[in-house]
Amino acid sequence: MHDVGAESPLPGGSINHVVRVGATVRRPASARRGFVSDLLKLFEAHTWPGAPRFRGIDEQGREVLTYIEGHVARESRQPPTAAAPPRSPRTVVDKPERCSIF
Template sequence: MCESSLPGGLVNHVVRIGATVRRPASSSTRFVADLLKLLEASGWPGAPRYRGIDEKGREVLTYLDGHVAWQPRQPPDVYSDESLLRVTQLVREFHDLTAGTELAGSHEVVCHNDLAPKNTIYRPVSGVLSPVAFIDWDLAAPGARIHDVAHVCWQYLGLGPSIEDVSEAARRLRLIADTYELVDRRDLVSVILWWQDRCWRGIEAAADSGDLAMIRLREAGVVADVQQAYQWVFEHRAPMDRALR
């Protein structure tokens, strides 16, 4: 069967073969396989299904039809409050499914750790493009609920210099925390800053040690973009902290 490259990944070379995708296996493959099996067993529709390792040693996952929001400009539905709400509900759902399981270990839940429009499948639901699933689970690990929630805030709100209306961003930040029913949200903005700091430093360190994918990211300006996003959140945190009170 023919193999076609899938666009939108900056790190892994992912191909489609019929109803499946193939991703390079990694040290996280076993954990991700167990996680995807747990989500499949519960019938949760928001993740691809794990189907084993192919003859070339790649992970086999089910191909999810739909729109992946990886390009900088997206249809308005992707940015709507409804879309944000649904993304957040999906996150709450898979967190709750992993809470108290062996996979979460001594942590609250299993976090995805890379929740972003570029890792989200959108499909028309009643004529409106809506988020239905997350892909790219290879960074998933035991963690705290607030970690994924903060990543959602950063990535789906696009927190950074391109934000024109801070109070609108603060309102939407609150919408995410409320929809998730995040109990302790005092540190939410600090955790967003922690992610941004960790992200650019991680890319920089890996690029310095010769990791080709990270060198490509740095050359594409990602380190500088994330540093600016950090600076923006740092400077505008007061209205966001207030909205969360």
């Protein structure tokens, strides 16, 4: 169902153990799994590039998200910014009637 391959731990996982598997990221599902998947699906429907895409749940019960190249914001050393950041998600959910999850 999902990418198969070796798991590589990702930095910054101070709350959860997060790994990369091929072109995906796997992380333990939280109690807010439904909200998170709905929010990521909303961003995808509006083609907002600043969030990963929700791809489902793997055989171990972990969320499967697309991998986005980048860094964890709270890393002590930040790389130089090569491109402008994506527009704010506020532009996606600027009107409550457009979003049923809020």
